[in-house]
Amino acid sequence: MLEMKVFRESPEKILEDLKKRNLSENLASDVIDLDNRWRTLIEKGNRLRAKRNVISKSIGELKKEGQDFSEVLKDMAKLKEDLNLNEKETEEALRLRDSKRMIVPNLLDNEVPIGKDEDGNIEVSLYGTKNKREKWLSHQEILEKINGADLKRAAKVSGRRFYFLTGDLARLELALINFSVELLCEKGYNLTTPPFLMNREAYEGVVDLNDFEDVMYKIDNHDLYLIATSEHPLTARFKNEIIELKEGPLKYAGISTNFRKEVGAHGISDRGIWRVHQFSKVEQVIICKPEDSEEMHDEILNNAINIFEKLEIPFRVIDICTGDIGTVAARKYDIEAWMPSSNKWKEVVSASNCRSYQSVRLNMRYRTKEGTSFPHTLNSTAVATTRALAAILENNQTDNGDVVIPKVLRKWMGNQEIIEAK
RNA sequence: GCCGAGGUCGCUUAGCCCGGUAUAGCGCCGGCCUUGAAAGCCGGUGGGAUAUUUCCCUCGGGGGUUCAAAUCCCUCCCUCGGCGCCA
Structure with missing residues (x-):
């Protein structure tokens, strides 16, 4: 499997290789698309989790001071729903990305002779x-x-x-x-x-x-x-x-x-x-x-x-x-x-x-x-x-x-x- | 296969009973000091995303309870000890 940084930073190397091997360039572009999707989702998820952690901590404080925190729990319920959905989507995107990545062949050494079979x-x-x-x-x-x-x-x-x-x-x-x-x-x-x-x-x-x-x-x-x-x-x-x-x-x-x-x-x-x-x-x-x-x-x-x-x-x-x-x-x-x-x-x-x-x-x-x-x-x-x-x-x-x-x-x-x- | 005890960052280890920022030592990297080194002191130490300075994840794996799980529950894997079986 190739490192993600190759797909992100020098996809042309992969495409060139796929051509040499007579394989479809979609193999690589699929990975790149799915990676972008995953990155968007993970970023969103991280923001949601950051929010959750802040609220969660504040509940701890309120509890310690003996104050009411039922309002905050309502926000939390909504947040949890969003987070659940996001986690499912993120996991799916990553799973798909890596199952595609698994079938992309290794990068060839430049010296490998070109040939059909x-x-x-x-x-x-x-x-x-x-x-x-x-x-x-x-x-x-x-x-x-x-x-x-x-x-x-x-x-x-x-x-x-x-x-x-x-x-x-x-x-x-x-x-x-x-x-x-x-x-x-x-x-x-x-x-x-x-x-x-x-x-x-x-x-x-x-x-x-x-x-x-x-x-x-x-x-x-x-x-x-x-x-x-x-x-x-x-x-x-x-x-x-x-x-x-x-x-x-x-x-x-x-x-x-x-x-x-x-x-x-x-x-x-x-x-x-x-x-x-x-x-x-x-x-x-x-x-x-x-x-x-x-x-x-x-x-x-x-x-x-x-x-x-x-x-x-x-x-x-x-x-x-x-x-x-x-x-x-x-x-x-x-x-x-x-x-x-x-x-x-x-x-x-x-x-x-x-x-x-x-x-x-x-x-x-x-x-x-x-x-x-x-x-x-x-x-x-x-x-x-x-x-x-x-x-x-x-x-x-x-x-x-x-x-x-x-x-x-x-x-x-x-x-x-x-x-x-x- | 049965019973018991365990699995925490590269290694060792605290935390678990009683849920709220994962502790300390070693190793390693960098800096100070030094003619050089050691010692000493200071800082760093895994993964991911990113607006590059902020966030998230990570305590054997997976699931659950909870506002919140290393910590509670279930399940699987592995290690050690005892029993059983056995080349």
Whole structure:
């Protein structure tokens, strides 16, 4: 959510952005109109309340002196009526204003490339070298060969897009988690396992409202949602608080299972464990002063780059364009791993700078010399296990269907070097 | 889940019984003093609106009683203690 002062002082910035995103300018002008209405009403209400307080005080005095105050009570009755009406109107105007304000997307960084959809994203760098091979098996074919997952029976007990990870692959998943957690802890990130369920109010602070329909699972009869990423609880953690950033940015490595509805997603490319309803992820979350956020964005992206370099998977970094960036981020980079079986780059990491969009919604502030201000929040995948596993399986396959375990993961696999095909 | 005690400004705390301007300390910011610092002293300290100097709001959340609610009543949330259940 954007601060009201942006709507009041520089609405042209918002309008310009809405144009870049191909969205209606009414989104912003509605907010401005409703804000004016609210301000008129609040001013009137304050005047009425000031009057009430004066009368109320005078009643106290009259009572103390033992004098009659029945006349004053009549004025008060009328005042109360006016005030009741005013309060209803004020509340309604504010509620409407903020419900409109909630759906206005974040202001984009000027550098975000202009584009209609994901085709407008720009490749900024390439890492690693692609292995050469005549024929590439897909990760789901390899899963079968190495007996790494049981999708069929997972469908029986849970439904499609679920999986049992088994044996060496389950172990490899833990290795990926351990590896990335260790890397982040060495860089000073505070390892945190968050709650996996969140209430609606906290959740509204951190996501696009459409996600309640398309992404998060709701628990029946409870005000609780399964988290889609540990970014959500980690960022919402300091809701309604004033935090200290004197000693530098707050850096967290979150570890959680993530639950996603994945509505509307179909297709052959989503087979196997690429797109699933549940997966583990190590996530980076940073809360920092506005002046530090660009540097922090580079840092979390570089951490992710570092992880995939060490895993020796070929990948590229792309700069997400205006049409693909979504509601919350001001700037976003993705890392796409090379998936040789489909001859495509596919998303494994997303690193966003959300600036103050989430902190305004959460009413999370930090102390400055002048008072309080809204910090910036950033998040990036370190490793999402199922997708990283799929990338490892494909890129590290051998002619007979074995999989070479990345060197950096072997210490968590009892120095095992290969997962053999059965 | 049951019983009891609690939740007050960034932190700690008084006020609650008995309704009438939310108290004090710490921290922080600024000033005086100082070669510099500390100490000391003085002032400030959350949110909102605004005619920019005034008003309003804020005592866990919501509702109610009242001219007036931190204070009384109802309800929900959370914390602590005891009991129960339990990986």
